[in-house]
Amino acid sequence: MNTEKLPTNDLKKYGIINEDNTFSKKLNADDILKFMQGYTIVVDNDKNRATFQLVENNSKLKVIFLERDKNLSEILENSKDKVEYSTIQELSKSGNQLNFEKKAFVFDKETNKIVEFDLIKNATELTAIIADKKDALEINRYKTELLKLKRFLQDKIEQFPEMAKEITNDLNIVSKEINTVNGISQNVSNSQKQEKSSIQLNVNDPDMYQDANRIREENQDEEQEREVGRSRGFRR
Incomplete structure (x- = not known):
């Protein structure tokens, strides 16, 4: 050193x-x-x-x-309720540099701290965190940010041919995460459909409905028999 x-x-x-x-x-x-x-x-x-x-x-x-596109105070406040995304770009317009970062801010309930993740450098870790939430809205928001980032990188390959290899590597990472998120989204969707189906089955299950009717009819028959018995006893 x-x-x-x-x-x-x-x-x-x-x-x-x-x-x-x-x-x-x-x-x-x-x-x-x-x-x-x-x-x-x-x-x-x-x-x-x-x-x-x-x-x-x-x-x-x-x-x-x-x-960045938002004030840091605004980002930190919003990230307490949901994952907050922010874009950071270089101020200089030199034209020969590519300094662009897409960040996600996640509130960690265990440490009570807000943690910053890079959508490229921390892609795998961030995707796992989003997946653990099992929230379709959060997953879709994350996918939207990944798609924006993908389009940005695709445009930059043409603008910065000397950095095509580096940009392509980043693009491959983003594309991989999009595929992963698609699978996660499908699993969450299927899970929610199963839960909804289970609830509907409990309410509208024809077997349960028929059982309820049968029990009600049996109770009515028993009540009628008791009424007949009481009537006969009175006549005697």
Whole structure:
């Protein structure tokens, strides 16, 4: 790990290190270690997101400014009731970069925290979480977001031919998840139909209806016999 050639001026400019060259107190020891190993620091503020990454053997700071389609506060609030989706794109319009992310925000009841998932990087895990909900509406919403992402990636292959291989890999991941979601959706639909059929059977089952009529008729016959018996006793 090279720490001698750190771009201190840029790091100070964005508040990652202080004037005395110590790291910001907002970063814990684990954050700093990962940052020095090439991991990205992500900073969110309302609709804005900035990412910072050390590159070229820690001698250069790569900074990307992005903008999401919704305020972070709005996303976090909505995600308490349902899975919330958000799109993040790079602010610069350089034309030679493809920085686009589709995120899902899921409320974890066990930890009481909201967790962010990437629809590509965390595809398998996110699909499993959506499937566990067994909610047809949530599954359909998730599928809609995947289809939007698929169309976006298909368009970008033509716009960024130099990145066709990378984009195609992402497209394959999304297509696979769509197929998986289709199967999940079918299973949930069949399950709901079976439950509905079972309820209708309990209410309209002809055998149960006939049994009820037979019991009612038997009770009526017994009551008539008792009435006849009481009448005869009175005449005597």
